[in-house]
Amino acid sequence: MPSNAKIVISQFGEAELLEILDADIPSPQSGEVLIKVSYAGINPIDVKTRAGLGWAAQHNKNNLPWTPGYDVSGVVVKQGEGSKKFNLNDMVAGFIGFPLRGGGYSQYVCVPENELALVPEDISLKPAAAIPLAGQTAAQALEKAQIQSGETVLILAGAGGVGHIAVQIAVAAKTKVFASCSESNLSYVESLGATALDYSKPDYLQQLGSVDVLIDLVGGQTAIDAMACLHPGSRLVTVPTITASQVCEEASKRGIIGMGMLVEPDVTQMEELLGLISSGMIKVQIEQVVSYQNVVDAHKKVETGRARGKILLDMQG
Ligand SMILES: NC(=O)c1ccc[n+]([C@@H]2O[C@H](COP(=O)([O-])OP(=O)(O)OC[C@H]3O[C@@H](n4cnc5c(N)ncnc54)[C@H](OP(=O)(O)O)[C@@H]3O)[C@@H](O)[C@H]2O)c1
Structure with a gap:
């Protein structure tokens, strides 16, 4: 069985405490799809939670190791029972598991299909992972x-x-x-x-x-x-x-x-945003795409508060 590298927070603190684990590939439950993740977006909340700050850290402190990540794009590779919104090999993206489940910093993740939007063919999976949150x-x-x-x-x-x-x-x-x-x-x-x-x-x-x-x-x-x-x-x-x-x-x-305000995931809004990217009305700025193996550097960069646009993790290979 191919492995599933995922990044976890086992204890709160510095970026160097992030770990990469080799986990089993999960099976989608009813209403879920399994995504092979291409890119995971990094948000300041991921960095604050890793440092033990804010309510996502408070609520997950007894739930470690925990995998951060609310922004993903990738390909549907398996469907759970009753899941019919997407076909196998569809490109999808979403603002997933917010605020407590997270899980996007994984090579494979199961996601309720109603948290995901279809990525139009003319949009690359990079902006699709940068835009959700x-x-x-x-x-x-x-x-x-x-x-x-x-x-x-x-x-x-x-x-x-x-x-x-x-x-x-x-x-x-x-x-x-x-x-x-x-x-x-x-x-x-x-x-x-x-x-x-x-x-x-x-x-x-x-x-x-x-x-x-x-x-x-x-x-x-x-x-x-x-x-x-x-x-x-x-x-x-x-x-x-x-x-x-x-x-x-x-x-x-x-x-x-x-x-x-506290942002609320909204798939219809996600679809509208993808439409605006597709029409060229929104240009998504991606400062850097970093291999997931260098997640520590990527977190440090976001932590500076000086990134232009977004920083993504490349979860492939
Ligand atoms: N309430 C919610 O639901 C919610 C949702 C999303 C984000 N947030 C929060 O909103 C904030 C912004 O999020 P983000 O994702 O946009 O962060 P971000 O991408 O990390 O913001 C980085 C940008 O901030 C600019 N910056 C830093 N200090 C500045 C200053 N004093 N004046 C003007 N610009 C400054 C930097 O520009 P320069 O390099 O040009 O300085 C850089 O481009 C974060 O605190 C985040 O946690 C809250």
Whole structure:
């Protein structure tokens, strides 16, 4: 039987504690399919959980070793009883097992078929693995903020996994988009259709005037400082959960409508995002594809908080 390499967290801590195990290939249960995983996307929540931070770590602390990974793309290789949404050899992708099951950092994983979307033939499996969690977070944050055509939207961290998708959706919705990033990402963020703002400059928000919507992907004091360009009645969606209550409290003092959020997997939205990639409306930025054997380096890179777009694990071979 071919082996199934999977990456596990056996104890919380540094990236070096990630282990690669050789497991059996699992059998799909009723309503599931077995996927041979091509790529697994890495998200900041994976890195925080590995470090023992946040509620996914809290809830899994008695469930170690645990395999992280919510974003996968691959090929259906076996169907469980009653599973009929996909055919064998279909290319699929999804935002799977969120928040507690995870499991995407595996060469083979069983997934309920209703968590998966068919990947159109004109899309490679790389963007399909990069888009699930980040793309749905971007779409849901903008929905929550109820952006309207003609409004001014400021996105903090426009070059990141969530940010680069949020910028493109907000531009397509005909809002005027400003997005913060470091100097090295200015031209990249401009290429997405936003006005890029270099956050290393102390007065980087001064040119903005008044903003209708703030999508905060940084959190904490950075979000609080950016409230200087909001007005009473502006909407703010703060995405990092750890500082959400602090940011919303400060927003409320200023008459700003502050909202936290937790992304919810939504297959219909995933299919729509794949359609937007297929039509060329969204371009998925992949900074690096790293062999799963180098998962430690990949986690360290995501941990810097400086990746442009997404980092993927290549789970093949
Ligand atoms: N609540 C939820 O459901 C949910 C869902 C998804 C993500 N999140 C959270 O949302 C945050 C963003 O996620 P992500 O996947 O987009 O992260 P990410 O891909 O790791 O973000 C990296 C980007 O952040 C930028 N950045 C770092 N510091 C910045 C600053 N002070 N100002 C502006 N940009 C800055 C970097 O750009 P430069 O290199 O140009 O600095 C880099 O491009 C994370 O905290 C994540 O945990 C929450």
